[in-house]
Amino acid sequence: MRIFLMLLCVFCLAVSCKPIQGKTDEESSKIAFREELNEVKTIKLVAGTFQKELVSNGKLRAFCKSDLYFLLSNVVKKLNVSNGDFVQKGEVLAVLDDFEQKNSLEESKQVLAKAELELADVLIGQGYNGQDTLEIPKEVLRISKLNSGFSSANLEYKNAQHDMMGTCLIAPFDGVVANLDGRIYDKTDISKPFCTLIDHKNFEVEFSVMESELRELRKGQRVKIFPFAFEKEYFGNITQINPVIEDNGLVKITARVNNKGGDLLEGMNVRVLIQNNLPNQLVVPKSAVLLRQNKEVVFTYKEGTAIWHYVSTGKENSSSYTIIEGLQAGDEVIVDGNLNLAHEAKVRVLVD
Structure with missing residues (x-):
């Protein structure tokens, strides 16, 4: 009985490994691949507004900042503040003998x-x-x-x-005390600032753009600011465009941002994002565009199959491309599940 079962297993294995009659192994695999149903997600391609993005790195500086000096060299008799303290205009920070x-x-x-x-x-x-x-x-x-x-x-x-x-050091405006090195009973040095006062309610951010990007900027234009130190978005407006092209082909831009929440600090590194709306553009997500043989390819959906299109992209932002040629409004573009597709592959559209 045991011998019979072993022979039966060997026979079944041999039958299962036998190629489909009249087809080679390679042809059989192609048939299996074509019959595989790929699940995809699509969007309807329509002409709309594209947000062109200009990205730069910058550094924050206080809109109002002052190094405070004692006019006399004498011993500090009283010290009323420390670094990081918020003071109001007219408040006495320190007193000399x-x-x-x-x-x-x-x-x-x-x-x-x-x-x-x-x-x-x-x-x-x-x-x-x-x-x-x-x-x-x-x-x-x-x-x-x-x-x-x-x-x-x-x-x-x-x-x-x-x-x-x-003999009294008085705050000339509301702000935060910084760079305070002096201590009580120290003798002041009139050649060095005793401390720095920073108006932390408003900051300026300085950043640079390419000469070719200058035409897209204007005073008063809105900018987004993202600190590298933490995830938070701030909004500001361009206040200055320096009318000089530097040797490296860059132009200095200044924008003012409100320190809502008080988390921004003097000298903080930030990313600056400027967006411009371009109307009447064919826009697809970046996930829709694939690179095949160093050419840009987009798949569209038609009657249960994926159709391969060579395309030319134009403008780019962090999430999308504009399509210059290769597609037209009304096409149903595959945006997900397209990585392993072939031309005329069978697909099924997933509905959210």
Whole structure:
């Protein structure tokens, strides 16, 4: 019984390996390939709007940025901020030891008060009311101020006020503190900035485009900005187009972007995308275009078969091509399941 079963298996194997009668192995495989039903997805080709894309890399810089200096070299008595702190316009960031400045201001104030009395005496001696200077001729008043010492005393007082104000570092606008290296009790160096203040609400992005792309840009044009550091989309507008072609054939462009959310930082690297709409274009997804023997090929669907077309593509963006020749509006283009298709292969359209 066991021997009979073994012989039966050998016979079945031999029959299964026997070629189809009258056909070679190669012909049999072709028949099997032609009979295989490929599942595809299609779209109806219509004339529409194509979004031409111009892509460049750029770097962010604050629209308003200022290095803040102390006007006096002295010891830091008080430090109110640290790097990354948001401050408002007029806020005191740091204070120097002001002992000498306070004394100088008080001394100059006393000298000025004495000079005012001298001025009044001089004017009274000339027959004028020393308290009402509006009725005194300007030239008479000027000479009287010089003779009484009032002019020099007033100048010294203003200088002392300025020095006193210089002991405080005040924010000139709303912003974020950066590059703060000084510490309390350090002595300031008037030749170096004490810190930097950055208006982080708005940034400018500088990027370059080719000379040939310049005609597609205009001031006020909308741009999209994508930071390399994280996935988020920002919108801005072109504010400057530098009217100079550099030696490398590039043109510098500047756009302004709002830092919505506060995630953008000074010096951040970004990708800039500019889109222009081209009307009345035949547009297909990139997945529809194949490369066969170094030629571009698109398959269309017709009555259950895939039809091979040589095509010429035109404009390109991140997802699509425009078709210049080889197809026409109304064609049903295969956009998925086309990688292994042959001309007149049997296909079935999948319906979403």
